[in-house]
Amino acid sequence: MPPAANQTNDLSWMIGGPQGSGVDSSANVFARACAAGGLHVFGKREFYSNIMGEHSYFALRAHTKLVRSHIDAVNVLATFEAETLFRHAREVTDDGAIVYDPSLAKTRLADVPTIENRLRTELQTYLISHGVGETLDDVLAASKQRGVALVPIPFKELLEQVADEFHIDQLSKISRVVNMLAIGASFGLLDYDFAMMRAALEDVFRAKAKIVEMNAAGARKAYDIARTLVPGFRYRLEKVPRTEPRLFLTGSQATALGKLYGGMRFQTYYPITPASDESEFLEENEILDLNGHGLTPDAAAPAKEKGASILVVQTEDEIAAVTMATGAALTGARSATATSGPGFSLMMEGIGWASINEVPLVITLYQRAGPSTGMPTRHEQGDLRFALHAGHGESPRIVLASGDFDECIRDGFLAFNYAERYQMPVIHLVDKALANSYATIAPPDLSDLRIDRGSLALANNGYSNDNPYKRFDLGNGPVSPRALLGQEGTVFWNTGDEHDELGHITEDPGLRNAMMEKRFAKLDLAAREIPSEAKVTYFGPKDATTVIVSWGSTKGALLDALDRLWAEGAKIGYLHVRLINPFPVEEVRAFLAKAKRRIGVEMNFGAQLAGVVREQTGTEMTHFILKYNGRPMSNTELYDAINAVSRGKAEKRTVLTRGA
């Protein structure tokens, strides 16, 4: 058989190590080095709810084209420790390579206490089936049997050389350089221009010249060793010309950007994974710039207006977070809180209050695997039903779900427009897979976005004792002009009780009906006014007989999988739902009307969106592809599952199980 052709700029790379050892920052350097050469990257971060010691890893894809998801296979696995090899060696493709520390060869499976019993048993069975023992050497031998190239890097020796060269007395002071050795070796294998790695080191360590030099020196040594050991490695990375600048960011940062651009000036939070990242990013960037037209600097802006800022408040709990943000929203500040499942559970009563008082409040809900504490650092789309119904009684709210970084930015922005135009809480669903992933994207074109503050009451607008301002005026449609606390001539009252037009308590049955109908009529208005393109997106041939319905972060893996299926001629459509409430009934009905096979793809057990689709449109899914093991869907497992359904070879319900 002739040797396979080289595969350039299409790579799946993984680095692993104990938490707290610098896996994240090394993945950051790898990704930035790829970006420096004009490549697109997508990085998935997996970690335990733990500060130090448990296994974490970063799976990263590099490609000439935009990458939106991860795949299951790994072409290059790099690590300086044993656990990563035990856990992930089997994921390496037969034509791939493993960068490792040969001094660990005698480590036994039993020596790694952080491997769960279930996995340990599975690994033992695997090793026995290969007729080998239980040491790392045995794992590597099994890999080698398959054709995997082994790349031993003498980490300690190289570290000692670096210490000598830079006159460091204790090796422990530069222990983190080992990560860069693993990356250097990876790039050596891949024959990638070392200058890109240097550029990435300079970017990450900025002012610390000595650290850049030490890491670069160590990485270069490992780079040369790997290149010599495996000279003709099949996978390669090459610089590509790049014309436009690229953003390299996480989903949390993307969401923060959209919210800031949308005029958010107040955000509360209580520490929780994975939501805190957004608030911390905002805290770091609390001083803002203003200009005349969004992205164009305006020197003529009055000096007073230059003091723009966002106030981020860490509260004592999530009840305080939601109520404090609501108080701030009453003053006219665009206000939000960001949280995850357990925190959102505490916010219910506050959401109901904001809804009955028609307060524009934005809640960014970063979903993670529940129920209860669940798996705090793992992924799930389990809160769709919860977001729709959270709270006692019936309280209108708008629910949005973002599927990729661009949607995080746009929905972050739009959430405030919807909140103010329809005077109700907006729950913006993001999920852990988006929040914690890194990717390169082109700078978003936001030029079409405009801020819409909805109907506002003017100060002193002829109101008097006989003709008072009515916060909940029933006279002119469901949306009453909104006054702000502190405004002259528009004093109003709020209450969590049912209220009259002024905002005072009432239990009058007629007023109750009028107020319920007013509040829900706003939801109908939103359904009519929000344009279809902000509600759903349809991908693929219009005459598709198989149509996928999904929402949230599965979008990236779906589009990557569908690109392959479409290239193979498959007639499959994909309806991505972004506006969950009010539900885009007509759009969804129309796109599903002709589909013979309808597949619900969701990261949850109960197929929650599929249930809402059935409730709202009467249309049932014929198949489900679901996943709830806490790991996001890979485009490769989705490809297989969709393929099976579209060929009529799948059960009604396919459960995906990949991911470590």
Added chain:
Amino acid sequence: MALEQAMKPADFATEVHNDWCPGCGDFGILRTIQMALAELRMEPHRVTIVSGIGCSAKTIHYIKTYGVHTLHGRALPYATGVKLANPQLKVLCLSGDGDGLGIGGGHFVNAGRRNLDMLYIIFDNGVYGLTKGQAAPTLKLGVQTKSLAHPNINDAVNPIWLALAAGATWVGRGYSYDIKHLVSLIKQGIEHKGYAFLDVLQPCPTYNDINTKEWYGGEDRKETNNGRPLPRVYKLEGEGFDPVVHDPPEIEKKVTQALEKALEWGDRIPIGVFFKNEHVPTFEERIVQRVPGYLENPPALQPIAGPQGEPRTDLTRLIQRLTFKGA
């Protein structure tokens, strides 16, 4: 902020029907808030009063300022949000003792840590009135008010101690039937720079048949010679008590004397100012350290859009930070 012309308490009254029980101590507190606002010549629209849930919380509907009647236990975080987003507003926050010290106890502690410039008043009657008289956090151990099946099995929390421990920089106690004194306390609390906590003893004539108006007034223990009642409530200032921390080194001494005074109960119940310390930076001042333009340009008053809705937030700097320039 103050108006030129004189204001009357009636300027702060609404036409909403008041449904408190006859003889409720809340009437005195409502009246004194209206009097204090009038005496301070506050512009009604510059004042926002936030309340929780319970009889006390209904107060805001009877006052003609911005009024925000919120959730059980959550008045403080709502009020905090209002004040932080627009520090130019005068913010008062009202709770009952169940509302503020029971379900809302966590917020009570954390408000002290912040020292935001606002006044928090607790209507303190030892019972949950609106739910028909269950024991509330300031009811003493073993006391059996009339709707309790058994004597109170929990001990009482001491609001003055708790406020001091949490870091309130002004701590006072009033009595709802001493109107003149209470008006003075509310005014002092409003004018204090920082977080002021005012505990107001307030009989619940319907459910607390122990700590009644007559009991506070000492009508059960009349002087033998002239038959006049010997009131239990007495004024700290009448005994030369100086609550003010004049210099920071005095803090220990002033906290200690306040704690000692707050232990008194039963025969002699002190009211007045227990503690006042303006040497602690307010939360607003701490924010200004990070965000210099905060007070002039707080979240509520910042322009966010141009005339056609053009977003005014310039993301250039942030986008540059997240853009990788490469080699």
